[in-house]
Amino acid sequence: MREVAVVGVGMVRFDQYPQRSITDLAVEAVLAALADAGLAWPDVQAAWCGAALQGMTAGTRVLAELGLTGAPITTVDNASASGSTAFREAYLSVACGLYDVALAVGVGKMTGGGAGPPLERREILQIQAMGFLPPAGVFAMRTRRRMHDYGATTVPYARVSVKNHRHGALNPFAQFQKEVTLEEVLQSRLVCDPLTVLHCCPISDGAAAAVVASLPRARRLGARPLVRVAASAFRSEIHSIDGPLGPTITELTARQAYEEAGAGPEDIHLVQVHDAFTVEEIDYYESLGFCPRGEGERLVEEGATTIGGRIPFNTDGGLLARGHPIGPTGLAQVWETVLQLRGQAGPRQVEDATTGLCQMIGAGGVCVIHILKR
C-alpha cells in the first residue's frame, strides 16, 4: 500500500435547504474540493458517493451534472458512516495503486421528503406510538445507565452540547453558529427523558467532498502542507454501548487504527466523533483511549475537550451544532481535520495540530475511523 494525501476538501454549510436538490448540494461541494486541490473534474479517475435514503444510485445521479467522463462512480451506504466509507474506498483505491486521483463525496437531504421506503417508515411510526423514539430513545437509556453507573447528573452531558455549540459558533459552515448556555440545554424541550432537544443533533441537509491523491501527484499540485491518511479502520459489529461489559465497536476499531498509524491517543491533537447525542461523545472519550472508563464526564467538566484544552473534540461543532445530513457527515469531519492540520481553521484553530482522528458510527453496527497526519 502506498501513501495517500488529501489534496482538496469542500463542503456546503449544513442547514435546511428545502428548495435545493441533492445534485445542487453535491456539485457545490465537489467543485469546492476540486478548486481547493487545484484540479478539474476530468482529473478525477474514480468517485465514491456516500448517501443514505437518497433514492437509487444517488452518486451517479448527482455527479452526472458535472458530466460522466468514464470514471467509475459508486454509491455507498453505511447510514451515518456513509461519507466515511466513501472516503475509505477512495483512499484504498489510490493506496493500492489503482488510481492517482479519487473523489469521495457525501450528500444528504433530510428535509423535503427524502426519507426511506414506506415499510421502514411504518415501523418507526409504530415504535413512536409506543413512546419510544429511536434513535433518541436508545441514547436516553444509555445516558440513564451512565448516570446510574457513575453517579452523574445530566450536567456533564449538557456541557458537551454547550461546548460543541461554542465550537460551532466559530465555524461559518456550521448549521448552528450560536452559543447556548447550560440552562438553555437543561431547560429546552424534552425529546426523550432525560434528553432535551439540545442534547440531540438537528435535521440537516448538505454535502461535503474530499479529493485524495498519490503522494507524487499531491506534491506536483503545490506547496501546501501535505495531509496524509495515516490509518483507515472499519468494522461492522454490535455497538455494545453497554459500558464495561465488553469492548465497544469504537474501541476495537480504534485499536486497529492506532496500530495502522503506529500511534496512540497521546499522539492525537484533535478528534471528531459521532455526537448525534451528547452521551456518545463522552462514551467515545473512553473508547478512543483519552481517559479510563467512567471518567468521561470529568473530562468534559474539566474543559479538556474544548478548543484550547488537552484534547479538543468536535472542533467544528460536531453533529450537534455543525449538523448531520447523514451521507456527508463523515466527510465534514475530514474537511475540518484537513483545515486544522493545514492551520486554516481561523478562530477555532487548534495550535500546532499535526494529527487528527475522525470517528463515525452508523446504524446497524458500523464504525469507521481515519487518522490524518500533516
Add this chain to the structure above:
Amino acid sequence: MREVAVVGVGMVRFDQYPQRSITDLAVEAVLAALADAGLAWPDVQAAWCGAALQGMTAGTRVLAELGLTGAPITTVDNASASGSTAFREAYLSVACGLYDVALAVGVGKMTGGGAGPPLERREILQIQAMGFLPPAGVFAMRTRRRMHDYGATTVPYARVSVKNHRHGALNPFAQFQKEVTLEEVLQSRLVCDPLTVLHCCPISDGAAAAVVASLPRARRLGARPLVRVAASAFRSEIHSIDGPLGPTITELTARQAYEEAGAGPEDIHLVQVHDAFTVEEIDYYESLGFCPRGEGERLVEEGATTIGGRIPFNTDGGLLARGHPIGPTGLAQVWETVLQLRGQAGPRQVEDATTGLCQMIGAGGVCVIHILKR
C-alpha cells in the same frame, strides 16, 4: 495486483417471494456460496452488498443475521449493476492484498412494496401518464430505431426472448423455466409498442453471492478447477445507445476489459448480458465485438448465440427468463459463469468453456464487465 479466484457461488432461485424478507433471501444465498467454497461465515474478512431501493444500509441489516464479526460490510448501489459493483469491490480488495477472503452478495425485492422514495415514484407516474413508460419506452424507441436503420422486423428481437426462455428452461434457478414460441412472444400483451411483455424482463425477488479469495488461499480450499478473475472494468458514462454515432458505454468498457485480460472476443466462450429488453442483447453482440454494427439481428437469427452455437449468450436465461431483482442480477451472472467454467451447468453446459464474460449496465450511466477464466 495479485490474482484472485472465485471460490464459491450461491443463489436463491429468482422468483416472486412476497412473504420472504431480503434478509431471508440474502442469508440463503450467502450460506450456499460459503458451502460451495468450503468456508464458514467467520472466514469472510470483508463484504460488499449490492442493493438498490432496499432501504438504508441493507447489506449490514441482512448480514447481521449471520452475526457481525468485525468484518467491514459496505452496501453499494449502482442500480442494475449493484451486484457487479459489489463483486468488483470484493475482487479489488483481495487483488490489492487487503484481504484473503471477501464476499459479494446482492439482494433485491421488487414485490411487496420495496420501491423507491415518494418523489421518484411521483415522477415515474407523471411520465407514465404521458404514455411513456420508462425504461420500456426507451428500449421500444431503441428497437424502432434499429428496425429503421437495419430494415428489420420485430422477429429477431422476439427470437432473443425465445432463445433465452429456452435457456431458462434448462436452469432450475430461473424464474421462468418454460419455453415460449415465436408466436407467443409476438402476440403477448403489448407493453410499449413494439415491445410485448415477453420482450421485457419480469418483476423479481432474489439473492446471489460469490466468495473470492487469493490464489494461495483458493488452492488450499480444494482441487476443483480454479476460476480466476481475468478482468474487472467499470465505467460511468452516457449510455449512447444511439448506434453508430459514437462508441457505446459497453464498447468502451469492453475495450478496457479485453485489454486487462489480454484477450479479445475470439477468446470468449460464453457471455451474460443485461437483456432487460430483447433489443439490448442484440446491441451488446455488436458492442462486445461479436459482430460488426448492424449485424446483430443476423447473429441471433443464425442461432450463433444459443447454447451449442458459436458464442452462447445468456446461458442461464438472462434477465428475460432467469429474472432481474436488480441488486443480485450481476452476481447471478457470476454464479452461471462459474458453474459453466467448472463444467457443472448440467443440461445447459457450454462444451469446453474456459472463458466467460459478464456485462451489466445500470440506470444513470454505468457499465461493469468481468471476464472469468478457468
